[in-house]
Amino acid sequence: MKPCGQARGRYVAPLLALALLVSSRLAFAEAMGPGGYFGLGFGQSTMNDAGTTLLGTTTQDQDTALKIFGGVMFNPNIGLELGYVNFGRFTGESPREDWKASGVNFSLIAAAPVPDRYSNFSLFGKLGLNAWSVDDNIPSFGLISASGTSPSYGLGAEYEVNRQVGINLQWERFADVGDPNTTGRSDIDLVTANFVYHFRPIESPYPYGGRRRGRY
Numbered sequence: 001m002k003p004c005g006q007a008r009g010r011y012v013a014p015l016l017a018l019a020l021l022v023s024s025r026l027a028f029a030e031a032m033g034p035g036g037y038f039g040l041g042f043g044q045s046t047m048n049d050a051g052t053t054l055l056g057t058t059t060q061d062q063d064t065a066l067k068i069f070g071g072v073m074f075n076p077n078i079g080l081e082l083g084y085v086n087f088g089r090f091t092g093e094s095p096r097e098d099w100k101a102s103g104v105n106f107s108l109i110a111a112a113p114v115p116d117r118y119s120n121f122s123l124f125g126k127l128g129l130n131a132w133s134v135d136d137n138i139p140s141f142g143l144i145s146a147s148g149t150s151p152s153y154g155l156g157a158e159y160e161v162n163r164q165v166g167i168n169l170q171w172e173r174f175a176d177v178g179d180p181n182t183t184g185r186s187d188i189d190l191v192t193a194n195f196v197y198h199f200r201p202i203e204s205p206y207p208y209g210g211r212r213r214g215r216y
Helices: 004-009 012-027
Strands: 035-047 061-073 078-092 097-113 121-138 142-160 165-177 186-199
Touching: 035 078, 035 165, 061 097, 061 186, 078 121, 078 165, 078 186, 097 142, 097 165, 121 165
Parallel strands: none
Antiparallel strands: 035 061, 035 186, 061 078, 078 097, 097 121, 121 142, 142 165, 165 186
């Protein structure tokens, strides 16, 4: 069992890095191409292998998930993103078991604006690594904690309400979350709706000399 302070300490450096990423984007908004962004989202997480991970459950279990993220697009098509996800709590029934998971995710972003007729829309993909943490509480055994790193990937679509504000939908898969020898391991699927704020100069509405194109 890991002390609570150590578990929380795992996230200090990544969250500080996220804060620095966003603040530096504010300072250098005109120097790094289409720009940086910051977002908040919520949605549904699904544990795909609950039947082999939780005691007395079916093959799936679901809960509400929350996420916070920020990133920088170096050009209209390529960028990097750092985020934190609370996947929620999954419950076993016999005996009672609470399985909680969260993660810090670092991803490469590839974006593609939809053709001009739908120029406020864009599609994007994500490929990265997820530094996960799992706390598995079984009353008859106590709390078991595990942490590790595994792949993640996803797809999404965004609509720009205006130059600064966007709304997007994302599907993501976080593979192999948990330790198969202690907490149990499962892929977790995440579907979220997200509010995104883009750090773009208001006085320059059309970067690169053309119409506004897509997410970034």
